[in-house]
Amino acid sequence: MKKVMVVGATGVLGKLVCVELLRIFENQINLIVTDYKDERGNGLAKSLESAVDFQFLDVNNEENVKQVIRNIDIVIVALKQRTPHIQKACIQNKILCIDVTPFYDFFEKVIELNQFAMQKDVGSVIMSGFFPGLSGLMIKKAISNFQDVKEINVALLQSTNAKAGVSGIIDMLNIIAQPSVFQNKSFSGFTKKRKMYFFDYSKEQNIRLIDHSEKNLINEKLITVPVNYWTSWNSSGFNRLVSLLRRIGLLKYVHNFNKLLSKVVKHNHKKDENAFLTVEVKGMIRNKERVKVIALSTFSDYHATAMVTAALAKIASGNEVKGIVCPFEITDLDELLGVINCSGVKITEFGK
Known part of the structure; x- marks a missing residue:
């Protein structure tokens, strides 16, 4: 089974991402949640209905990030970073990364890693949500x-x-x-x-x-x-x-x-x-x-963001995604909504 790590798992969005990953992957993943507070992270791991592991991670400590982000298949980033340490570690170790950060100034820092990601033959998805x-x-x-x-x-x-x-x-x-x-x-x-x-x-x-x-x-x-x-x-x-x-x-x-x-x-x-x-x-x-x-x-x-992120993780893990990419570069609306498979999301289309 794929090993999937959620960074920022104890936040409001991070918890929803964990729930949706387990649902969309039908519990067929080894889920790892991270936090810089042991008690809080362990509490979340125990509260989830499936077997979930906890790993200490401080995103502001680059050395800690390098030590933790390895031997993983997918990393989901559900918090803000000042510097894309997680993306760098993921690319170095050929790990698919999905990031929800909605700000262009952070995207500009990540896009600088595109050539590195292409050389490593690995994908990193930005502005997921x-x-x-x-x-x-x-x-x-x-x-x-x-x-x-x-x-x-x-x-x-x-x-x-x-x-x-x-x-x-x-x-x-x-x-x-x-x-x-x-x-x-x-x-x-x-x-x-x-x-x-x-x-x-x-x-x-x-x-x-x-x-x-x-x-x-x-x-x-x-x-x-x-x-x-x-x-x-x-x-x-x-x-x-x-x-x-x-x-x-x-x-x-x-x-x-x-x-x-x-x-x-x-x-x-x-x-x-x-x-x-x-x-x-x-x-x-x-x-x-x-x-x-x-x-x-x-x-x-927020729950829609979690569903989109989990669905993109599943879609991207089944494709050969390379470089720094946006969601619309790796899938389309119909495929994404099909993977989400949620009656609470409704859509209509018409012309004028």
């Missing part, structure tokens, strides 16, 4: 029958009840704090508005323009056209709070607002945390202007 990750696969499918694409719009409708809680929202607010560009004009993040359709909603919802790292990857690796990313939350009050923080210049200091956000954002396990992702493509099909929409809903954006 829901948004980015699944969103890129939706774009790939949506543009497939266009002879000419004019514009792509990608929108995420988030839930303030998401299990990711404050840490996940802070990550998104850091993205929102960045200036965005639309039709060659620069805007402050989360200012320009439009409406888009989302699965299960009877009318279009208000969303706001943001900058997003996946846009660079789409333009570099898939298609060179204007790609716009949009988002909002399912609470108008929370959207107003984010707008206020932006207007008074405090979004860039959002990491200082943990206590305030904790009062506003509380996960209630009795209420849903549905998230919605829509891709809209405008262009030419058979010499006629067309708009194509693919809309997806999931019961949890």
Whole structure:
């Protein structure tokens, strides 16, 4: 059986990744969870229903990483690294690596390892998850029958009840704090508005323009056209709070607002945390202007990230993946959703 290690396993996302790996691989793996705290890591290993091992790992200690990341088939990275020590160790030891980090500045550090990975004949997948990750696969499918694409719009409708809680929202607010560009004009993040359709909603919802790292990857690796990313939350009050923080210049200091956000954002396990992702493509099909929409809903954006990551691990382990790659370079939406095999993920497709 394959040996699969999850780095950052004790975090909210890491735990979900462990659960999904065991489900998608049908318990036919040797799972190893890591943490820099022995008691916490051992506690997680014992709490999982299958036989799971624990290994101490400090991602900030390069020597420790080199000692631990060996004799493994797949490593999943479910936490942030300042430096891609894990990727370096995986490439050195010819280990498939899957990383969920959504930030382009980290991707730039990883992509520098591409030649090393190609020489070692091993793959390393970056930006695996829901948004980015699944969103890129939706774009790939949506543009497939266009002879000419004019514009792509990608929108995420988030839930303030998401299990990711404050840490996940802070990550998104850091993205929102960045200036965005639309039709060659620069805007402050989360200012320009439009409406888009989302699965299960009877009318279009208000969303706001943001900058997003996946846009660079789409333009570099898939298609060179204007790609716009949009988002909002399912609470108008929370959207107003984010707008206020932006207007008074405090979004860039959002990491200082943990206590305030904790009062506003509380996960209630009795209420849903549905998230919605829509891709809209405008262009030419058979010499006629067309708009194509693919809309997806999931019961949890963090759980969707875990499912996508586990599914990519299974897909990539069965293919000859080489170099630093994005999810849309190694699979397609239909294959991924087939491997995920979850009734809680719904999708629809239509044209205008």
